[in-house]
Amino acid sequence: MESKKFFLQESEIPHAWYNLIPDMPVKPRPMLNPQTKQPLTHEDLYPIFAEEVVRQELNVTDSWIEIPDEVREMYRIWRPTPLVRARGLEKMLDTPAHIYFKNESVSPVGSHKLNSAIAQAYYCKKQGVTNITTETGAGQWGAALSLAAKHFGLELAVYMVKVSYHQKPYRRSIMQTYGAQVIASPSMSTKAGRKIITEQPNCQGSLGMAISEAVELAMATPGCKYTLGSVLNHVSLHQTVIGLEAEKQMEMAGEYPDIVIGCFGGGSNFAGITFPFMRHKFSGKYNTRFIAAEPASCPKLTKGVFQYDYGDEAGYTPMIPMLTLGHGYTPANIHAGGLRYHGAGSIVSQLMQDGFMEAVDIPQLETFKAATMFAQSEGIIPAPESSHAIATAIREAIKAKEEGVKKTILFNLSGHGLIDMAAYDQYISGDLRNYEVTDEDVAAATSSLEKLI
Amino acid sequence: MESKKFFLQESEIPHAWYNLIPDMPVKPRPMLNPQTKQPLTHEDLYPIFAEEVVRQELNVTDSWIEIPDEVREMYRIWRPTPLVRARGLEKMLDTPAHIYFKNESVSPVGSHKLNSAIAQAYYCKKQGVTNITTETGAGQWGAALSLAAKHFGLELAVYMVKVSYHQKPYRRSIMQTYGAQVIASPSMSTKAGRKIITEQPNCQGSLGMAISEAVELAMATPGCKYTLGSVLNHVSLHQTVIGLEAEKQMEMAGEYPDIVIGCFGGGSNFAGITFPFMRHKFSGKYNTRFIAAEPASCPKLTKGVFQYDYGDEAGYTPMIPMLTLGHGYTPANIHAGGLRYHGAGSIVSQLMQDGFMEAVDIPQLETFKAATMFAQSEGIIPAPESSHAIATAIREAIKAKEEGVKKTILFNLSGHGLIDMAAYDQYISGDLRNYEVTDEDVAAATSSLEKLI
Numbered sequence: 001m002e003s004k005k006f007f008l009q010e011s012e013i014p015h016a017w018y019n020l021i022p023d024m025p026v027k028p029r030p031m032l033n034p035q036t037k038q039p040l041t042h043e044d045l046y047p048i049f050a051e052e053v054v055r056q057e058l059n060v061t062d063s064w065i066e067i068p069d070e071v072r073e074m075y076r077i078w079r080p081t082p083l084v085r086a087r088g089l090e091k092m093l094d095t096p097a098h099i100y101f102k103n104e105s106v107s108p109v110g111s112h113k114l115n116s117a118i119a120q121a122y123y124c125k126k127q128g129v130t131n132i133t134t135e136t137g138a139g140q141w142g143a144a145l146s147l148a149a150k151h152f153g154l155e156l157a158v159y160m161v162k163v164s165y166h167q168k169p170y171r172r173s174i175m176q177t178y179g180a181q182v183i184a185s186p187s188m189s190t191k192a193g194r195k196i197i198t199e200q201p202n203c204q205g206s207l208g209m210a211i212s213e214a215v216e217l218a219m220a221t222p223g224c225k226y227t228l229g230s231v232l233n234h235v236s237l238h239q240t241v242i243g244l245e246a247e248k249q250m251e252m253a254g255e256y257p258d259i260v261i262g263c264f265g266g267g268s269n270f271a272g273i274t275f276p277f278m279r280h281k282f283s284g285k286y287n288t289r290f291i292a293a294e295p296a297s298c299p300k301l302t303k304g305v306f307q308y309d310y311g312d313e314a315g316y317t318p319m320i321p322m323l324t325l326g327h328g329y330t331p332a333n334i335h336a337g338g339l340r341y342h343g344a345g346s347i348v349s350q351l352m353q354d355g356f357m358e359a360v361d362i363p364q365l366e367t368f369k370a371a372t373m374f375a376q377s378e379g380i381i382p383a384p385e386s387s388h389a390i391a392t393a394i395r396e397a398i399k400a401k402e403e404g405v406k407k408t409i410l411f412n413l414s415g416h417g418l419i420d421m422a423a424y425d426q427y428i429s430g431d432l433r434n435y436e437v438t439d440e441d442v443a444a445a446t447s448s449l450e451k452l453i
Numbered sequence: 454m455e456s457k458k459f460f461l462q463e464s465e466i467p468h469a470w471y472n473l474i475p476d477m478p479v480k481p482r483p484m485l486n487p488q489t490k491q492p493l494t495h496e497d498l499y500p501i502f503a504e505e506v507v508r509q510e511l512n513v514t515d516s517w518i519e520i521p522d523e524v525r526e527m528y529r530i531w532r533p534t535p536l537v538r539a540r541g542l543e544k545m546l547d548t549p550a551h552i553y554f555k556n557e558s559v560s561p562v563g564s565h566k567l568n569s570a571i572a573q574a575y576y577c578k579k580q581g582v583t584n585i586t587t588e589t590g591a592g593q594w595g596a597a598l599s600l601a602a603k604h605f606g607l608e609l610a611v612y613m614v615k616v617s618y619h620q621k622p623y624r625r626s627i628m629q630t631y632g633a634q635v636i637a638s639p640s641m642s643t644k645a646g647r648k649i650i651t652e653q654p655n656c657q658g659s660l661g662m663a664i665s666e667a668v669e670l671a672m673a674t675p676g677c678k679y680t681l682g683s684v685l686n687h688v689s690l691h692q693t694v695i696g697l698e699a700e701k702q703m704e705m706a707g708e709y710p711d712i713v714i715g716c717f718g719g720g721s722n723f724a725g726i727t728f729p730f731m732r733h734k735f736s737g738k739y740n741t742r743f744i745a746a747e748p749a750s751c752p753k754l755t756k757g758v759f760q761y762d763y764g765d766e767a768g769y770t771p772m773i774p775m776l777t778l779g780h781g782y783t784p785a786n787i788h789a790g791g792l793r794y795h796g797a798g799s800i801v802s803q804l805m806q807d808g809f810m811e812a813v814d815i816p817q818l819e820t821f822k823a824a825t826m827f828a829q830s831e832g833i834i835p836a837p838e839s840s841h842a843i844a845t846a847i848r849e850a851i852k853a854k855e856e857g858v859k860k861t862i863l864f865n866l867s868g869h870g871l872i873d874m875a876a877y878d879q880y881i882s883g884d885l886r887n888y889e890v891t892d893e894d895v896a897a898a899t900s901s902l903e904k905l906i
Contacts, residue, residue, distance in 0.1 A: 005463075005529070005530075010458075076458070077456065077458075077832060106559065108831075108832035108833050109832075110871065147832055150829050151832075169874070169875075169878065170623070170871070170872075170874035170875070170878075171874075173874040173875070173877045173878040173881065174834060174871070174874060174877075176877075176878075176881050177825055177828050177829075177834060177874075177877050177881065178828060178829060179829060372630055375630050375631060376603050376630075376631060376632060378561075379530060379561035379562070379600050379604075380561050381627060381630055418563065418623070418627070418871045418872060419623075419871060419874070421622070421623035421624075421626040421627060421630075421872070422622075422623070422626070424626045424627075424629075424630050425622065425623075425626040425629075428626065428629050428630070
């Protein structure tokens with residue numbers, strides 16, 4: 001643990017978020033209104049989301065969106081976050097690679113999710129909204145939104161994926177301590193939930209199902225809006241504070257990353273760490289590799305198909321051009337609950353098509369091995385989600401050693417795993433297992449959908 | 454959450470720990486060898502502790518002890534810690550008081566305990582020790598020592614108080630993830646443990662019992678030393694980095710505290726935050742109030758007797774001049790496991806006698822109410838232990854409002870409570886209760902011991 005940290009001043013918290021779309025050589029295809037199959041309009045989304053959020057979601061022209069003072073003021077509670085040179089891990093691996101990580105686990109809720117939660121809660125409040133709803137997997141997003149909602153005086157209902165509700169009771173308690181209502185999904189409180197429970201009484205839920213329930217409740221409740229923690233463009237936008245800070249900090253370290261890695265569920269932390277660096281790949285200045293690390297049990301980037309699909313299980317959301325396993329896909333009950341999502345957002349899906357980034361899928365046991373190495377060498381117990389990024393960084397560092405080349409690797413530590421110790425307990429006692437997804441599984445899940453390419 | 458943070462540079466991490474004893478108007482009485490009843494010598498302690506630790510323990514002449522480079526290098530992982538003006542809490546209380554807290558929860562293990570764990574592990578390693586033992590209550594000290602032991606390549610066995618072992622399984626998993634062996638105490642692995650289990654088969658343990666087991670194992674194992682997380686002088690010494698940093702940060706804030714508060718179990722975080730400020734009370738420069746906040750269920754400072762007593766249940770340790778409830782006292786199973794200790798260290802016990810500090814005892818329910826207010830206004834979920842300090846700060850801030858005076862209050866946030874969510878869950882569902890200790894209970898527990906004054 002002789003690791004070196006690079007700190008920014010509070011004044012260096014970014015003043016604007018970076019919107020990647022205007023710089024993309026090929027723009028993402030538009031999302032579609034599921035009824036008309038026409039490109040989505042602002043009016044289509046206003047009933048669901050806060051208006052400013054909708055404008056950000058559909059903004060394909062402005063590269064920089066100013067961060068409101070009220071949001072920036074709250075960022076100051078824990079931002080700028082440290083960039084750390086992981087010398088302890090380098091030493092343990094005996095690698096010539098330099099490994100850096102951006103430590104987003106230092107937020108009061110323990111993950112990067114607060115970056116967007118604060119912005120979304122602020123825009124809801126500003127518009128006079130009184131109640132908000134959302135879904136959460138492992139509970140990182142739900143915890144972040146609970147804190148943001150409390151700060152801005154909003155009532156919040158969180159649909160938490162049932163398997164995580166039981167696997168991670170502590171994160172449910174965190175949301176309740178911040179004052180939120182937490183409901184295990186699928187639940188009997190919505191039409192979508194009741195349908196699922198009727199058809200599959202023992203269903204343990206998925207992010208797609210929880211989204212359906214949260215959207216339905218928001219649409220049915222006056223003065224209520226829905227908020228989403230990943231997948232969509234505006235969430236990626238808010239998360240770019242991560243990469244913008246990291247860019248300055250890598251400069252302080254006197255290096256530029258050869259490889260940038262983020263774990264991948266819906267894409268929010270991956271977008272956050274990579275998009276600010278990706279613009280320099282578009283411009284030809286740097287030929288950085290960008291790697292999304294997904295679970296082997298939910299391999300939409302490595303095995304999915306590129307097609308228009310729904311963001312949720314019931315089909316309430318717009319149709320998104322996505323790399324997907326099908327919106328009806330229920331991933332295995334891995335502990336990285338935040339990565340159990342069937343599709344990737346439209347920007348990342350397009351970047352994959354155009355070869356600007358790559359993806360790897362990692363088996364559960366490899367992620368926990370990597371997490372334990374990281375805990376013992378760097379002191380921080382990582383979230384199971386973030387451990388996918390760590391495992392990928394370790395793979396690349398070992399490759400650098402084998403090839404005898406010095407590589408500069410940067411990954412995002414999206415959160416800590418202190419609420420996930422039951423998972424570590426299972427790993428230590430040998431009770432964890434891997435889950436594989438075959439091409440046949442994918443073909444079955446996506447057979448009813450028409451491919452885009 | 455409009456709170457303001459005060460940061461120091463890494464170069465401002467203290468270069469020396471502050472030893473209060475040389476400045477004390479009345480020195481603490483010496484600890485006694487339990488066999489000879491003579492003042493303790495270095496030789497008495499060498500079989501138990503690392504030699505440098507023993508020298509620090511018995512040093513009553515040097516005000517400043519240099520921090521070794523290797524220790525300071527590890528402090529840089531998370532130190533200096535922020536000082537925060539808790540404007541969110543002030544606003545919630547509508548108080549004219551200014552409330553500051555030193556945030557020791559930002560360490561990788563989530564508490565201040567790492568400050569001494571690193572030092573003790575370092576001195577053991579330097580001396581050629583290969584194995585160490587310790588006790589832990591809630592697991593904060595055990596987790597810290599596990600990380601420090603891993604860093605310096607030492608094998609560690611932790612005796613964890615049985616009630617906490619079951620109440621806080623996640624903290625056990627943290628220690629195991631860092632590579633330590635964890636044993637529920639009382640256990641069958643030691644003579645002391647076997648005796649307790651034989652006499653009280655359902656005994657849930659206490660810090661005093663766990664200390665007996667850890668000391669016994671260390672004494673019986675070649676190349677093995679014992680380490681302690683609180684009570685003793687050298688632990689208080691290591692923790693003074695907290696107050697030394699806070700002193701500089703209060704200067705940055707342009708204020709000096711009227712009241713300094715720490716929660717109190719064995720005294721380590723209380724000493725850490727208060728001792729550097731207390732020297733200015735001795736010199737007459739400031740008339741600061743120092744308040745130790747203990748649980749109503751373990752009120753040694755407010756209800757205990759001042760006498761020579763053992764630090765552990767079996768009577769293996771030296772006799773310490775302490776305010777005590779008797780070394781056989783088993784506190785109620787409150788969630789603030791780190792405060793379930795029967796006595797106070799010799800320095801604090803002397804300071805209480807001489808009127809340099811005061812103490813309050815807080816019922817469990819009040820601490821969780823305060824913790825929830827703090828979580829909702831400042832974003833951080835505090836450890837049940839630290840919540841005693843928060844509750845005390847809130848009492849003083851309300852008093853300031855009633856009296857219409859501006860007071861500057863500083864407390865130490867010794868740790869976060871993310872591993873303690875089961876306790877919050879019980880609080881939210883109304884299942885928590887208070888425990889009272891009567892004067893009769895204390896008289897019964899201390900009847901066999903001779904009072905010092």
